[in-house]
Amino acid sequence: MAQILLLLLSAACLQTGNSAAHSRETVFGMNQPALLSGVEGGSIEIPFSFYFPWELAKDPQMSIAWRWKDFFGESIYNSTLHFIHEHFKDRLILNWTQGQTSGVLRILNLKETDQTTYFCRVFLQTTEGMKFWQSLPGTQLTVTRVLSTTMRSPSIITSAVTTAGLEDTGGQRDPSLLILGVMLSVKAVVIIPIYGWMIFLWWKQRPAE
Incomplete structure (x- = not known):
């Protein structure tokens, strides 16, 4: 009885071993993140690799x-047809060499509309x-939108430039404004006495009543 059980167990192990070897020989697939x-x-890179059990043709x-x-x-x-979808025109580059796995x-130049899932498929000629075959889950790509900074309005910038010459910078005023103030003061000092002297002469020379 013990010998019969031992023979049955050995046969089961042999069957299991053959089954495992057979599944290893027929395994094929595609790896993607x-x-x-x-x-x-910006830009993004989707790496891929594939494996298969068959012997390649010449x-x-x-x-x-x-x-x-x-x-x-x-x-x-499609690498064989040299096809690129219109949406990705001038934005797709495949870094892969014939024969590599x-x-x-x-x-390149990622767009918000690029956010979706991508699936790689491989074709090859074997002796059979x-x-x-193609990746089942694929790679889910998320694209983050960049918020643009708010620019100052031209009116504010122009106003700042226009009034810059009238502001005190570092405790010192614009030299041109100081010169203008001095010139006005000198004119006032000269003109006021002249007008006073002319009024005095006019009053003195008027006919007596």
């Missing part, structure tokens, strides 16, 4: 594509035919 965040006007014809918003969303990039998608 779950969450990323960027600032409006010409694997590897290709990387990206979708956004949801798993079946619009294509925004990892790379980076870079999004064309294979392709």
Whole structure:
């Protein structure tokens, strides 16, 4: 009885081992970060890597594509077709070389409307035919909006410039204003006696009644 149980246990272990080996041979997938965040006007990099069990064909014809918003969303990039979605024109750069199993998608000049989920898909030719797969969860990108600083109004700036010459700076007034004050004082000193002398002569020379 003990020998029968031992044989059954050994068979079970052998089956389990074969099953585990088989699953390891058929594992394939895509790695992407779950969450990323960027600032409006800045840039962000989404790293990716993939793995597979198949033997590559002599010409694997590897290709990387990206979708956004949801798993079946619009294509925004395709390395084989040299396609870039109009929304990302001149803003997408794929740092990846044919044959590599990892790379980076870079999004430049981030916009608030870029905030969504991004999915990487890979295509490759194997000895068993064309294979392709895509990340299931994708990468959720959050874009933070930058608040612009409030500028002073032109009227306030003009007013400040206009009155700057009339303000006392460091306890010293504008030399031009001091000179003007002295000139006015000198004129007053000269003109007042002259007018007084003319009035005196007129009063003295008037005919006696």
